[in-house]
Amino acid sequence: MNEFFASFSLNEIFKATMVLFAVIDIIGSIPIIIKIKETSGDIHANRITLVSLVIMIAFLITGESILMLFGVNVESFAVAGAFVLFAMALEMIMGIELFKETPIKGKSVGIVPLAFPIIAGAGSMTTLISLRAEYEMVNILIAILINMIIVYATLKLTRRIERLLGPGGVAILKKVFGIILLAIAVKLFASNVTQLFQ
Template identity: 30%
Template sequence: MSWFDVQIFTHALITLLVIMDPPGTIPVFLSLTGRKTKATRLRAARQAVLVSLGVITLFAIGGEAILSYLGIGIPALQGAGGLLLLLIALDLLTGRGMTEPEAVEDVNIALVPLGTPLLAGPGAIAATIVFVRQADEDSGSAGYLAVGAAIVAVHFILWLCLRYSGVVIRIIKDSGILLLAKIAGLLLAAIAVELIANSVKGFISG
């Protein structure tokens, strides 16, 4: 179909699914919201996905222009995201900040670190910019539509994973949530170190 580039859609969808890893976000999500009420968890899931969708869409539309205007490269973006995730990982591993019931925290964790940089992280942003550039060179409007559809599809899958994460809570109980927090902290720390390492490699090669 000339109005829709299936190849770019498939490539973008698979790549973003691998990078954003919807099932892999469940342990982190539960470690941060597992002790909240169901309504709070659902709101956090919705807000996190909407924030991620907004950030990815923003960078899809004007990512190269934004980074160029600010003089920021992808390595700097990776380094900043890695440092932020490392701070969150340390909190999870040490148990700090997991028992604070304030409502404002519910909103904050949906924005940071769930919405960004966990979902809309440097990898997803960089991949989106690359796909938009590819669409511009190869397919024009059909490619743009394909990239946009892939972004929406990935975020719908993300929302489904977070929306029904409550099923996991009923199985693992409070002790399981605590264990998940430790595992999620370790995984986040590993992701953070990888981002920082890629940032250093990017600075050196650039």
């Protein structure tokens, strides 16, 4: 226990928090959250945040072992996540429907794609592996918790943000962040696909 708290570092917590915040980009995901609300009527912030937290902590602790159980390496996982993000970006930019789903009601709304792959997706998981090599476990865990608090608050305040922006603002936000999401997908794909052929 003493060793656990001896590893506590505000500097590491701040750096890890900022890195995860940039990767998760929950603010940039507001258009996706609004889109899911339009389709399903509501989302369950508690459940989405909890599922995201569990996925990220589990992956932090077990790392690549989880993927190896299924015979999948981190690069393959990242490329698969890039395809999903790419498709979602096209929906936002072009106004087309690629994910033809029956509207879902109940507690499972938003688990996919919000909890995975938006919040706890390939980008977050590969980042956690990188952070694990640089920072102490306790500091990364705290950084994850801080980000989950931000995620929860954003999910809860989405309706207010939507009213503040109005229909025109939401449409513009979707296009802008759709392009950003597309760029993230391309970068995630490009940085991992070459590893698959080595």
